[in-house]
Amino acid sequence: MFERARGTRDFGPAEMGRRLAFEKLCDEVAIRYGFQRVATPTFERLELFTAKSGAGVVDQLYAFKDRSDRDLTLRPELTAPVMRMIAEQRGQIPKPARYSYFGSCFRYEESKRGRYREFWQYGCEVIGAPGPLTEAEVVSFACAIMSATGLKEWELKIGHVGILNDILDNLGLEGDAVGNAMRLLDKGDFEGLEASGINSTAVGNLQSLSQLNGGAETLSNAREIISSMGVESEALDQLEEMLASLDALGANPPSLVVDLTVARGLDYYTGMVFEIMVDTLGGEGQVCGGGSYRLFHLFELDELDPCCGFGLGFDRVLLALEIQAENDGSSEVVPGENSGPGMLAIIPFKVDNSQVLPLVAQLRSSGQPVTLELRSRKTGRSLAWADALGAQFAMVVGPRDIESGQVTIKRLSDGVEAACEMSAEAINQAISSM
């Protein structure tokens, strides 16, 4: 037999319904935040990603050559493709632009819970308007999605690479040493920091910064620590402004932690950075991450840097919601996944199909979802089939019904029946009053 490729998944009707509901929910929030959905190809030139992340990434890509020997790869992420798209459009796009996107990404690595070789990201980028207000809009958008999912326990962590840079600068670090120190800080490896040659007083201060553990109110403490190190940081003012805007925009995370040692381990972040964590997911608890970054220099469009965006781990948020629904004993994982008009199963019984098809067509064009029994079998079996499918209503149409012009609608969940005239309007009305 053939099996799925490693690290990939199939989605049956129930799971797919849930995924569609979540995607729709994300899009509804995006629209409220003024984001416009875009899409880029599933595969790209390999150089796009090696330029962004270095030659080393090739090991983790599904890379291949086409017949003209061009190097291509399935996309491992969506930020670089969106940047590429904007770069190709050059002056055609009104700025600032707010783009959102959703799509599958591919990484060749070991799959585990919450981590697959094919996975989906929902995300956004704001191009052409750097600054605290943009950052607040982006983070607020991410929070709004999280709130809309109904997930109760998650934590927003906010840091600022600019502040870290100011501190590390002041310590005399340059070049690779800065990136190295950021990585160690991101991991909370203070021993490693000291081993890398940073004096112990400074490491102690950095450690205090990492332990502030609180919201915007911790910034004054941070300011004290930072000025005791003799650092003037304009970035700190910007972070303060960003947090104030975030609050004013109504972002209301269940938990907010300002942690100036969050560096996201990436070279291209330059300003505010943030992560959203969900404890119940264990080791793969980060469901969203982003911040302000510089990538347009790769396309010789430095004037558009920095941009601000995030990527949200669609699969992981769903996983977290599934865990929550299970714990709560709730049958609804994603809000609205079961909403909309219920499916009506129409079961022709000993009548020619031509006698029911016009009715089926009328019901469908009126907006009523209709599935048609395509086999002929005992009505009992057909009803069981309709119920197993997830249809909410069933209607048997036989010679008797055609004769009288009356049909019986049955609600499958409890067997309650309603009789009505055999017309689309009457049936719709009967269903909505049941």
Added chain:
RNA sequence: GCUGCGGUGGUCUAGGGGUUAGGACGGUAGGUUGUGGUCCUGCCAGCCCGGGUUCAAUUCCCGGUCGCGGCCCCA
């Protein structure tokens, strides 16, 4: 990259060196023909792969593979 646990029909499982490998769910057909998810009957369908030990392996051993966790990593 390291590491722990596991693999019996589509799903959940019983079993165990020699069995017609048992059950449940499911799917399908029927129970004399228009209202189900109860019941009865028939049918469908299984020991992850390769090597080893043995007269004999689904069962024991080794390797692989797949799945589930943990660490490392994570654009």
